Amino acid sequence: MKAKYFLTRATAILILITCYFNSCKKPTDGITWTVNTDVYKSPVLIRFVNANNSSSTQLPSSFSVQITGQDADKVIMGDGGTDFKVMNGFLPLALVSTATPSPANPVVFNVYATIPGFAPVSQTFIVTNDTMPVSHVLYAVEYANPPDGTSFKDQNDILTNGVSGDITITTPAVGSMTETSTINISGGTQMLDASGNAITASGLETKVIHFGTGTQSSVLSFPGGFNPVDITYNGQALHDLTFKTGGFLSINMTAGSTQVKGFSKPINVAAELNDGLINPLTNAPLNVGDTIPIWSMNEQTGQWKYESTATVYLSTTSGKKAISFQASHLSCWNIDWWFAACGSTLTVKVHIPSPAGFRPQYEMVLVDANGQYLGGLYTDDTWGTVATLYDGLVTTIPRVPDIGQAKIVVYTRRGDPTSKIAETALFNPCTQGTIDITINPPAPPQLVNVHLNVEGKCTNKNIVTEVSTWVYLYKLNSAWWDWIIVPVIKGQADLQLEQGATYFVVTYYGGWYVTQGVFDKTNTNFPAQNGLEGTATYNATTNTVTANLTFPLTCQ
Amino acid sequence: MANEGVNKLMIILPFLKKRGNLTTCIKTNIRLHTKTTCMKTVFLFLFIGSAFIVKAQDITDRQPNQLTTLQSEIYPGSAMHSIIPGFEPRKEFSVFAGTQGFGADFRYGFLPKLTARLGAGVTPVNLPNAFQVNDFNSELSLNINFTNVHLLADFQPFEGSGFRLAFGAGYFINGTTSLTITPDNASKYGNIVLTPGQMGNMIITSSWQGVAPYLGLGFFRTFPRLFFNVNLDLGTYYLSAPTTTIVAIGALQPNEANNDQLQQNISNYRWLPVLQLNINFKL
Numbered sequence: 001m002k003a004k005y006f007l008t009r010a011t012a013i014l015i016l017i018t019c020y021f022n023s024c025k026k027p028t029d030g031i032t033w034t035v036n037t038d039v040y041k042s043p044v045l046i047r048f049v050n051a052n053n054s055s056s057t058q059l060p061s062s063f064s065v066q067i068t069g070q071d072a073d074k075v076i077m078g079d080g081g082t083d084f085k086v087m088n089g090f091l092p093l094a095l096v097s098t099a100t101p102s103p104a105n106p107v108v109f110n111v112y113a114t115i116p117g118f119a120p121v122s123q124t125f126i127v128t129n130d131t132m133p134v135s136h137v138l139y140a141v142e143y144a145n146p147p148d149g150t151s152f153k154d155q156n157d158i159l160t161n162g163v164s165g166d167i168t169i170t171t172p173a174v175g176s177m178t179e180t181s182t183i184n185i186s187g188g189t190q191m192l193d194a195s196g197n198a199i200t201a202s203g204l205e206t207k208v209i210h211f212g213t214g215t216q217s218s219v220l221s222f223p224g225g226f227n228p229v230d231i232t233y234n235g236q237a238l239h240d241l242t243f244k245t246g247g248f249l250s251i252n253m254t255a256g257s258t259q260v261k262g263f264s265k266p267i268n269v270a271a272e273l274n275d276g277l278i279n280p281l282t283n284a285p286l287n288v289g290d291t292i293p294i295w296s297m298n299e300q301t302g303q304w305k306y307e308s309t310a311t312v313y314l315s316t317t318s319g320k321k322a323i324s325f326q327a328s329h330l331s332c333w334n335i336d337w338w339f340a341a342c343g344s345t346l347t348v349k350v351h352i353p354s355p356a357g358f359r360p361q362y363e364m365v366l367v368d369a370n371g372q373y374l375g376g377l378y379t380d381d382t383w384g385t386v387a388t389l390y391d392g393l394v395t396t397i398p399r400v401p402d403i404g405q406a407k408i409v410v411y412t413r414r415g416d417p418t419s420k421i422a423e424t425a426l427f428n429p430c431t432q433g434t435i436d437i438t439i440n441p442p443a444p445p446q447l448v449n450v451h452l453n454v455e456g457k458c459t460n461k462n463i464v465t466e467v468s469t470w471v472y473l474y475k476l477n478s479a480w481w482d483w484i485i486v487p488v489i490k491g492q493a494d495l496q497l498e499q500g501a502t503y504f505v506v507t508y509y510g511g512w513y514v515t516q517g518v519f520d521k522t523n524t525n526f527p528a529q530n531g532l533e534g535t536a537t538y539n540a541t542t543n544t545v546t547a548n549l550t551f552p553l554t555c556q
Numbered sequence: 557m558a559n560e561g562v563n564k565l566m567i568i569l570p571f572l573k574k575r576g577n578l579t580t581c582i583k584t585n586i587r588l589h590t591k592t593t594c595m596k597t598v599f600l601f602l603f604i605g606s607a608f609i610v611k612a613q614d615i616t617d618r619q620p621n622q623l624t625t626l627q628s629e630i631y632p633g634s635a636m637h638s639i640i641p642g643f644e645p646r647k648e649f650s651v652f653a654g655t656q657g658f659g660a661d662f663r664y665g666f667l668p669k670l671t672a673r674l675g676a677g678v679t680p681v682n683l684p685n686a687f688q689v690n691d692f693n694s695e696l697s698l699n700i701n702f703t704n705v706h707l708l709a710d711f712q713p714f715e716g717s718g719f720r721l722a723f724g725a726g727y728f729i730n731g732t733t734s735l736t737i738t739p740d741n742a743s744k745y746g747n748i749v750l751t752p753g754q755m756g757n758m759i760i761t762s763s764w765q766g767v768a769p770y771l772g773l774g775f776f777r778t779f780p781r782l783f784f785n786v787n788l789d790l791g792t793y794y795l796s797a798p799t800t801t802i803v804a805i806g807a808l809q810p811n812e813a814n815n816d817q818l819q820q821n822i823s824n825y826r827w828l829p830v831l832q833l834n835i836n837f838k839l
Binding site for chain 1: 807824
C-alpha cells in the first residue's frame with residue numbers, strides 16, 4: 001500500500017516537473033538590449049581633403065585639431081570623446097546635449113589644424129539647428145602641390161639676433177594663377193613672437209600662399225571661408241557678413257623655431273588682382289582707384305578684423321591691377337568686399353524631373369554675377385557645401401548677402417568647375433524670395449534603395465547601442481569626391497547605391513571600422529574587414545537592401 | 557505526544573534547511589538567464605519536502621477511524637446534514653500560505669471522499685534590489701501581484717490515508733509580475749557616458765488573467781480531528797497565455813521593440829506551481 005502511495009505521488013510530481021520544464025524557454029532568448037546613445041546634438045562632419053585634386057599626397061592618416069571660439073566648450077567628438085582627432089580625413093563632431101542652437105542663438109566654433117606639409121587650416125562653423133546633420137569639406141593646401149589658382153613661395157633669409165635685413169619675398173605666377181604678390185621687410189625689422197617679445201634667431205623661413213580668385217579650387221580653399229560670424233570693424237562687432245573676395249594671402253614665418261607673429265615696424269604687402277574681377281559695389285570690372293577693405297584673421301580663433309582699405313593701382317612692373325597694405329602682425333590677410341545680411345530669406349526649390357526618386361549628392365552654391373563663390377546651400381540654416389538633392393526639396397536660407405546679383409549653381413562634384421549641371425538666372429537674393437532650379441542629371445546607373453542599420457555592439461554585454469554617426473561609402477578606386485557620406489541618426493540611414501556594385505562601407509566611431517559588400521538584389525554578407533560586419537536582405541517589393549551592420553564597442 | 561512533536565519537528569527541519577537554499581537562490585541567482593537553474597532548486601525543494609511529508613504522515617496518521625468518533629463527540633449536531641446514511645458532512649475554514657500567496661478557503665466535505673473548497677488568494681510580493689542584471693548597472697525591483705478566487709474539489713481515493721487529488725479552477729482577477737530596471741550608476745558606451753537620468757528605466761510586465769484549471773495533490777488529513785489541523789497542497793495552475801509589455805524611457809526606450817520576442821519567449825509560461833500550507837479550523 002505504501003509503495004502504491006509513493007508511486008502515485010512521485011509520478012504526479014514528475015509530470016508536473018516535466019510539464020514545467022517543457023514549457024521553459026528563457027525569457028531573454030533572442031533578445032538583445034538596446035541603448036540609445038544618441039544624446040548629442042547637431043552632428044557635424046568635417047572632411048579634410050587635399051585642395052589639389054591632382055596631388056597624390058594624402059593627408060596624414062591621423063592628426064589633431066583645435067576647437068576654439070566662443071562655444072568651443074559645447075563641441076565634442078561624435079562618439080562622445082574630447083580628443084579632437086581627424087582619422088583618415090574625417091572629423092565627426094557634435095554638440096553636447098545641453099546645447100540649444102537656433103538661428104537666433106547659433107553655436108559658433110572654429111576648427112584649426114596644422115598639418116605637416118600643408119598650410120594651416122581654419123574654418124568657423126555656425127550651428128543653428130539642434131538636429132540637422134551637416135557635412136563640410138575643408139581643403140588643405142599642400143605646400144608642395146598647391147591647387148590650381150594658387151601660388152606658393154618658401155624662402156629662407158638670414159636674421160641677426162632676430163633682426164632682418166631688407167627682404168623681398170615674391171610668390172610666382174603659376175599656371176592659371178597669373179597674379180603675384182610681394183612682401184617687403186625693410187632692414188632693421190625685429191621679429192616678434194605671439195607675446196610681442198623679440199625673437200633672437202638667426203634664420204627666417206617664410207611660407208606664403210597667394211590664393212587667387214580665378215579658380216574654384218583656389219576659392220574653396222580660402223581659409224576661414226566667406227561667411228564670417230564674428231568680425232571686428234573699427235572697434236565694433238559685426239556678425240554674419242558675406243565676403244566677396246579679391247584674393248587671400250596666407251603668410252607664415254618662423255624665426256628659428258618660433259612662430260613670428262609681429263614686427264617692430266610694419267611690413268609691406270602688395271598683391272596683384274585678377275583681371276576679370278568684378279567690383280560688386282559697381283557690378284563693373286575693377287578699375288584703378290576702386291577700394292577694397294583688407295582683413296586679417298586669427299586662424300586659431302576664427303576672429304576677423306578689419307585692418308585698412310586699399311586702393312587699386314596699376315602695377316608698374318606687371319601692368320596688372322594691384323593693391324598694397326601695411327601689416328604689423330602676421331595672420332591670414334584677406335582682400336574682400338563685405339556685405340551684411342539683408343534680412344531677407346531665400347527659398348530654393350529643387351526640381352529633378354527624372355529619374356523618379358533620384359537623390360544625388362551634389363554641391364549647390366550661391367555665386368555672384370562673376371561666378372565667384374559666395375556660399376553653399378544646405379537644408380539647415382547654415383552655409384554648407386554639399387546637399388543631398390531630390391525632386392521637391394525646399395530649403396530656406398535665412399541670411400543672404402545684400403549683393404544685388406547672384407545665382408544658384410549646382411555641381412555634380414565638389415571643387416570641379418567642369419561638373420556644373422544646373423544654374424539659375426541672376427537674381428537679387430534680397431528681393432527674390434523664392435528661386436526654382438531644375439536639374440537634369442545624366443541617366444544614373446541602375447540604383448537600389450539602401451536602408452542601413454548601424455549599431456555598436458558591446459563586446460562584454462548583451463547590449464547594442466543606437467548610435468548617431470556617419471557612414472562613408474565608396475566604390476573601389478573612386479575619387480574622394482565620389483564618396484557618399486550619409487548621416488546615421490539613431491542607428492539608421494537611407495540612401496541609394498548603384499545596384500550590383502561593390503562598396504566599401506566605413507564608419508568612424510572611436511575607431512575606424514570598415515567592411516565591404518555588394519548591394520544587389522540578393523541577400524548578402526558583409527564580412528568584417530576592420531570591425532564592421534553584418535548581413536543584408538533584399539526586398540523586391542520596395543527594391544530595398546536592408547543592411548544590418550555592427551561594430552565592436554567597449555561598454556562599462 | 558512527545559514523540560509526535562519530535563516527528564513534526566523532523567518534518568519541518570529539512571524545509572528550513574532547504575528554504576535557506578531557496579532564499580539564496582531568489583536573492584542571488586535569479587538573473588533572467590538562470591531562471592531554469594533556480595526553478596530546478598525550487599522543484600528539488602518541493603520534491604524532497606513532499607517525501608518528508610509522506611513519511612510524517614505515515615507516522616502521525618495511523619488511526620483514521622477515530623475522526624468520525626471525535627467529530628461526533630465534539631459536534632453532535634453536524635450529523636443532520638448527512639446525505640449518506642451514517643455520513644455527516646464536514647466544514648472548515650482554512651487559511652493558507654504558499655507559492656500562490658496567502659488566502660482563505662471554506663471547505664465543505666459533502667461526501668466521504670469528496671470535498672469542495674471555495675476561496676481566494678493573493679500574492680503581493682515586492683522585492684526591491686532583489687537581484688541584478690549584469691548587462692546594466694542597475695537596481696532591479698520585482699513586483700508580483702496575483703489575486704485569484706478558486707473553486708476546487710479534493711478527492712480522497714484511499715479512505716483515511718490523508719492523500720488527496722485536487723482539481724478545479726481558479727479565476728485570476730489579477731496576475732501580474734513586473735520587473736523594473738532602474739540604472740543606478742553611470743554607464744559608458746564607447747566614449748559616451750550616460751547618467752542614470754539619461755538612461756531612464758524599463759518596466760517589463762507579464763500578465764496572466766482569466767480562468768486557470770488546477771490539478772494537484774494533497775497531503776495530510778483534510779479535516780481536523782479537534783479544532784484545527786495542518787495539511788499541504790502540491791499542484792499547479794495552468795494559466796492563460798501571458799501578455800507582456802515593455803515600457804521604457806530614456807536611453808532604454810528602444811527596448812520596447814523587444815516586446816514581441818519576449819511575448820513569444822514566455823508564451824508557454826503557463827504553469828503556476830502551488831506548494832501551499834493550509835491551517836484548517838473546524839466549523
